[in-house]
Amino acid sequence: MHAILITEPGGPEVLAWSQVPDPVPGDGEVLVDVAATAVNRADVAQRQGTYPPPPGASEYPGLECSGTILELGPGTEGSGWAVGDRVCALLSGGGYAEKVAVPVGQLLPIPAGVDLVEAAALPEVACTVWSNLVMVGGLRSGETVLLHGGGSGIGTFAIQFARTLGARVAVTAGSPEKLAACRELGAEITIDHRTEDFAARMREAGGADLILDIIGGSYLDANLRSLTTGGRLVIIGLMGGRSGEADLGRMLAKRLSVHATTLRSRPRDEKSAIVAGVLEQVWPLVEQGAIRPVVDRVLPMRNAAEAHDVMESSAHTGKILLTR
Numbered sequence: 001m002h003a004i005l006i007t008e009p010g011g012p013e014v015l016a017w018s019q020v021p022d023p024v025p026g027d028g029e030v031l032v033d034v035a036a037t038a039v040n041r042a043d044v045a046q047r048q049g050t051y052p053p054p055p056g057a058s059e060y061p062g063l064e065c066s067g068t069i070l071e072l073g074p075g076t077e078g079s080g081w082a083v084g085d086r087v088c089a090l091l092s093g094g095g096y097a098e099k100v101a102v103p104v105g106q107l108l109p110i111p112a113g114v115d116l117v118e119a120a121a122l123p124e125v126a127c128t129v130w131s132n133l134v135m136v137g138g139l140r141s142g143e144t145v146l147l148h149g150g151g152s153g154i155g156t157f158a159i160q161f162a163r164t165l166g167a168r169v170a171v172t173a174g175s176p177e178k179l180a181a182c183r184e185l186g187a188e189i190t191i192d193h194r195t196e197d198f199a200a201r202m203r204e205a206g207g208a209d210l211i212l213d214i215i216g217g218s219y220l221d222a223n224l225r226s227l228t229t230g231g232r233l234v235i236i237g238l239m240g241g242r243s244g245e246a247d248l249g250r251m252l253a254k255r256l257s258v259h260a261t262t263l264r265s266r267p268r269d270e271k272s273a274i275v276a277g278v279l280e281q282v283w284p285l286v287e288q289g290a291i292r293p294v295v296d297r298v299l300p301m302r303n304a305a306e307a308h309d310v311m312e313s314s315a316h317t318g319k320i321l322l323t324r
Contacts (some may be wrong), residue, residue: 060095147212156317160185
């Protein structure tokens with residue numbers, strides 16, 4: 001088969017469409033013929049050499065895919081899946097390829113009303129948003145959630161999902177166009193992080209009960225100042241660095257909590273539990289049209305370098321897909 005190799009750590013030019021051995025499904029895995037994958041910030045970090053795949057994962061980038069089951073591996077009898085089934089999947093790596101081996105617990109059916117290519121935009125964001133807003137963050141109806149990077153794949157999905165829970169949604173983004181797109185998806189409070197103090201805006205709006213943060217260290221203090229009493233900060237990315245200062249006195253007085261989570265390195269059983277929750281609680285919302293995948297552009301997989309250029313320039317709203 002062909003896959004995108006990272007020939008050495010570096011810029012997008014190190015991504016090469018290369019012939020490689022076919023993967024062999026291991027115990028509890030199926031082999032998927034990949035129709036499409038999606039570009040995530042983790043792929044960029046892996047290409048740069050700062051985010052290696054977890055032990056045992058494919059060396060090729062790509063944390064989600066859609067496609068068709070080609071082969072059932074050992075131990076998958078009775079799983080309910082069959083050769084020819086159209087699926088999308090949460091991956092630890094390997095999506096930038098013509099075939100990938102996937103644990104059966106990380107497979108999802110294609111939602112009704114979503115085509116095979118579009119479905120590649122869903123697994124990573126759905127699992128990330130569900131696990132962090134609900135399982136970790138405990139978002140409830142009537143609460144206010146602040147989403148950093150509202151125009152991203154995670155942000156565009158999280159706006160829609162939080163609205164289905166009855167939450168009031170605030171976002172930060174870096175352009176008027178992205179903020180307008182966030183409002184169309186249901187965001188009530190939109191903040192341009194380049195020109196506005198988001199902590200001040202959130203205090204004026206009554207504070208956030210929950211913040212989903214992709215920035216990390218450089219936003220830590222402002223995030224804590226944005227939270228209302230009993231607020232929760234969930235950090236899922238480190239685009240702004242690994243460390244920052246926190247006023248513990250403020251945290252004590254306002255009973256604040258900080259959580260930091262990752263999805264890629266979780267063990268299979270935890271990923272399977274998240275996928276099961278997504279199938280039960282999120283997939284019906286997609287099928288009803290309450291949540292739709294937001295796709296910025298679709299490029300050939302061999303043009304992954306171009307897709308990474310777009311991702312790094314933040315010139316996109318929603319997901320960037322790569323197709324065979």
